Amino acid sequence: MINNEIVNKIKSLKSDSGTHSPSIESILINCPEISIDVDACFLSNPYATDLFVDYFNNDLIENKKLRNYLEFYPPQNRQIAKVISQIIGVDFNNIFVGNGAIEIIQAVLHRYVGNNLCIVLPTFSSYYEFVKPTTKVHYFYLQKEYDFSFVIEDYLKFIKFNNCDSAVLINPNNPNGGYIEKDQILYILEELKDLDVVILDESFIHFAYEGNDMANMSIDYICKTYPNLVLIKSMSKDFGIAGIRAGYALLSKTRVDELLSNGFLWNVSGLSTYFFQLYGNKKFQDQYEIVRKNYILNTKMFISELSKIHGIKVYSSKSNFVLVELLVNISSFDFTMYLLINYGVYIRDCSDKFGLEGQFIRIASRSFEENHKIIDSLKKCLNEFFDQKNIGF
């Protein structure tokens, strides 16, 4: 049986969190009766966090350098941009560093997006929530009937038909994990080169792959070719450091200069500075690449196992999460609550996601052991449902 008191508390936390999941911390504080074993809402590589924490402990704690990063003003934006420039080989004049990718998304939506913005649905909600009141949003729906696949020519026609001056693409897309191949993305950018702004959000690109070598699919290098492009890079997911708030964007020098000319002073914290310094360390880069590729393998195996489970449909994903449709007669919210309260597995109910009609959940790939627990719990939960034994809604 489900505990309605807990459900109501979580409903209230959810309403405080807007179109995002309540954090695991706020659930634990407000519902001490719940024990969360696996946070499968959280889209982040836990092995990358392990690697980061190892370096952090050694560099800052054992070498007693942490105080410097807490006490003093961090370097200014351009100084961090120079560090990133060394890592990715892009001119620092094209790099703008943010307090997480979300600060950059906000700035670009408020300053550069024009009157007609094309957004692909389903998507990350901030892209439509943070637009200016004067921006009309045109939604290009991915169709459930076509497995949420992205048809380029339809997309380009839609933009033209609606006279869009701005567009957002997330690749791989959140929340369905659909991936547009590199050649196709380059084709799209060329076709959209006359728009005022094309935002390409590569927050999950480190989890995508095309060949067996699982090479990094980012198109960092293209930013000079298209002055209308804003390429957004979150460090939260790939490096597993969401609490630090590190992100950057690649965009035209003109726009970087404009942004820095009247704001964004000291917006990069001490710890974010430390992260970017660490990212510049060759040994760290090599270790990170191993961790990144292992996590992709782990995720592929996870998705493959999920796909075998009876009673759900798993959509194709090249990210570190999957969109899952419940084929049983239960709402996604109720299912999410049941899994959380009875199995300690916290997944993302997608009932508040625009463009997803039906019973959808999103499940993140976590560590090998956690993924096993997720699979096991899902199976048990669905079996209970089929047996109609314990589920009482």
Place this chain on the structure above:
Amino acid sequence: MINNEIVNKIKSLKSDSGTHSPSIESILINCPEISIDVDACFLSNPYATDLFVDYFNNDLIENKKLRNYLEFYPPQNRQIAKVISQIIGVDFNNIFVGNGAIEIIQAVLHRYVGNNLCIVLPTFSSYYEFVKPTTKVHYFYLQKEYDFSFVIEDYLKFIKFNNCDSAVLINPNNPNGGYIEKDQILYILEELKDLDVVILDESFIHFAYEGNDMANMSIDYICKTYPNLVLIKSMSKDFGIAGIRAGYALLSKTRVDELLSNGFLWNVSGLSTYFFQLYGNKKFQDQYEIVRKNYILNTKMFISELSKIHGIKVYSSKSNFVLVELLVNISSFDFTMYLLINYGVYIRDCSDKFGLEGQFIRIASRSFEENHKIIDSLKKCLNEFFDQKNIGF
């Protein structure tokens, strides 16, 4: 003799830093031949940093909770606002949390400041650098002839005469340290209640005092009385944690709602969240109050000693720094370089500060021992100048 190569390197760092001092870190990286013993540019209570670092080590390192603050998304703005609300007794609906005070200054200048903004000079440069292109800035100059004192009636007349719809006051003011007493601030707010926005920046208020009890002079509680007021609170200076980027503002619920309705998601990092949680701890608050008051005493003594030095004029300050005029025939930049290179004491050359014509420097109060070193070095440096022995410009 001064080393011109070093001077040129620092000039170049300075030019990269805009109207701010190059950070001590960037000087040390670029000029390894310099050793900096005291950073007296840096306006921060070092004893508060000690206290914070003690708690940090115990709560996060020894109790192994640091990872949570690095790995996971931090709580949203309103959740931190609720924590602050408990501490200061102001409704959380009136609290907006920033990635440092500077993020809030930027947001308010871009969104709420109107066409005619009154700024007191000299001031913190971001207030005029971050205004929108459509905002005309009217500068109310504090006069050197009157020791940069602030004459309220002149100020109010100036605002009226220039039809200002917006105003900024920093109390105590940066860079001169001038303090407007609480009763007078309340009078000013009442007189300016018809403006669109009055920004009152209390970043240094924890260093100000009126009575012998050195009670906190903040007027947090007044934010509900004046819907046009934006009260800005930096945690960087008083709590000595500039690297964490923690700040908040008290303003009308309408404006808080507006700001949060299309932006500022996850703008508060994990460590900033930890700081605010700690700030809510009664034991920490009591210890902080002791540290705050001791630092004020330390600073009073420091300013008193500085005032006795021959060859400089020390302006009245109720903050944790003083504005100092060189009465000897040397530029403030040359003097700053000489003191840095020969004595390892880094002070703020004010030659780039609007509204300060002449040879001005700003000196921060640091720890007891560091202040002693500053006094000693200044005396020696000025004596050398009087002897004309070693200063070769």
